[in-house]
Amino acid sequence: xxxxxxxxxxxxxxxxxxxxxxxxxxxxxxxxxxxxxxxxxxxxxxxxxxxxxxxxxxxxxxxxxxxxxxxxxxxxxxxxxxxxxxxxxxxxxxxxxxxxxxxxxxxxxxxxxxxxxxxxxxxxxxxxxxxxxxxxxxxxxxxxxxxxxxxxxxxxxxxxxxxxxxxxxxxxxxxxxxxxxxxxxxxxxxxxxxxxxxxxxxxxxxxxxxxxxxxxxxxxxxxxxxxxxxxxxxxxxxxxxxxxxxxxxxxxxxxxxxxxxxxxxxxxxxxxxxxxxxxxxxxxxxxxxxxxxxxxxxxxxxxxxxxxxxxxxxxxxxxxxxxxx
Ligand code: UDP
Ligand code: MG
Numbered sequence: 001x002x003x004x005x006x007x008x009x010x011x012x013x014x015x016x017x018x019x020x021x022x023x024x025x026x027x028x029x030x031x032x033x034x035x036x037x038x039x040x041x042x043x044x045x046x047x048x049x050x051x052x053x054x055x056x057x058x059x060x061x062x063x064x065x066x067x068x069x070x071x072x073x074x075x076x077x078x079x080x081x082x083x084x085x086x087x088x089x090x091x092x093x094x095x096x097x098x099x100x101x102x103x104x105x106x107x108x109x110x111x112x113x114x115x116x117x118x119x120x121x122x123x124x125x126x127x128x129x130x131x132x133x134x135x136x137x138x139x140x141x142x143x144x145x146x147x148x149x150x151x152x153x154x155x156x157x158x159x160x161x162x163x164x165x166x167x168x169x170x171x172x173x174x175x176x177x178x179x180x181x182x183x184x185x186x187x188x189x190x191x192x193x194x195x196x197x198x199x200x201x202x203x204x205x206x207x208x209x210x211x212x213x214x215x216x217x218x219x220x221x222x223x224x225x226x227x228x229x230x231x232x233x234x235x236x237x238x239x240x241x242x243x244x245x246x247x248x249x250x251x252x253x254x255x256x257x258x259x260x261x262x263x264x265x266x267x268x269x270x271x272x273x274x275x276x277x278x279x280x281x282x283x284x285x286x287x288x289x290x291x292x293x294x295x296x297x298x299x300x301x302x303x304x305x306x307x308x309x310x311x312x313x314x315x316x317x318x319x320x321x322x323x324x325x
Contacts, residue, residue, distance in 0.1 A: 006033070006043040006117065007096040007315075009088035011081055012060070013050040015104040017211040019059045022104050023070065029110045030069060038117040043096075044069050046315050047104075048088040051078030057312075064314050074312040081214070082185045085165055087308040091315050093174045100168045105211065108166040109203035116168040116201055125173045125196035129166035131205040141220075148224050155232040158192045160200070167191065183300045183307060186227045229293050236294060239287035246283060250276075 026045045033039045047060045060072035073091055085101050092099045098120050102108050116127045149161045173196055180190050
């Protein structure tokens with residue numbers, strides 16, 4: 001009998017519509033993996049309620065009463081997908097040999113979990129779930145995602161293309177990941193930096209089972225900006241180069257204008273003047289904005305505020321409830 005304890009961490013934000021089905025499928029997967037002797041029967045599912053305003057927490061507590069393999073964590077408010085994942089991973093780490101993170105909406109194929117575990121037993125510390133097909137995502141989402149991965153690559157940030165937050169981490173990888181105590185977290189940028197032996201498992205991404213995406217356009221843009229500015233200073237550099245180029249151009253213009261003046265040609269047309277004021281003003285504002293973005297980050301980081309607050313924890317207190325083999 002294998003002693004490998006797995007915890008499946010599932011962030012949930014207003015997911016009452018999908019949760020019963022998700023729970024059913026995840027328990028089935030756990031059961032199959034125990035049968036296949038891949039994990040111990042002490043393995044569990046850990047739902048992280050990220051400040052939901054619907055019945056999500058009620059469902060989680062009910063599932064946990066019904067089955068000792070289900071536990072939950074309730075955050076005190078909505079902290080966002082990434083921090084909910086971190087809260088779950090850090091809590092699960094203490095009593096797990098490996099952790100798998102998966103979204104609550106069943107878009108990721110739960111059957112890939114078995115393959116993750118096989119890879120884990122082969123000695124991989126990190127297993128990435130990679131979407132083979134993205135047909136079910138909208139045209140817009142697919143293409144903006146593609147553009148984002150391309151841009152990150154250009155900026156020198158290592159990402160696993162078409163991999164979201166569906167992955168397995170061994171205890172060793174989790175311990176190292178826990179050392180990244182940054183406030184502005186972009187988990188999928190950090191994980192490849194950990195190193196370790198890693199593998200990919202391909203799966204087809206499905207339609208959301210029920211409910212709607214919690215990532216509207218505004219959040220997607222924020223998330224992309226977070227990814228870029230947390231890992232790269234290229235935008236600051238670009239702003240500097242752009243600024244320098246305009247200063248040089250301005251110098252040339254000044255010389256040209258002076259020459260025209262001494263030659264007796266009146267400087268005509270204020271439109272070019274106005275245009276350059278607008279243009280330069282715009283460029284400067286952009287540059288200030290970019291710099292501000294980073295200063296904002298420094299501001300946030302220096303405060304060392306707690307990244308998340310746990311209001312209720314069913315994970316750490318009910319080990320005795322789990323049936324032993
Ligand atoms: N989620 C969360 N907190 C949030 C937003 C989302 O915990 O503030 C969870 C959500 O319940 C889901 C996962 O993060 O399990 C991914 O969200 P979603 O499926 O809405 O994103 P999409 O797949 O559309 O990018
Ligand atoms: Mg989803």
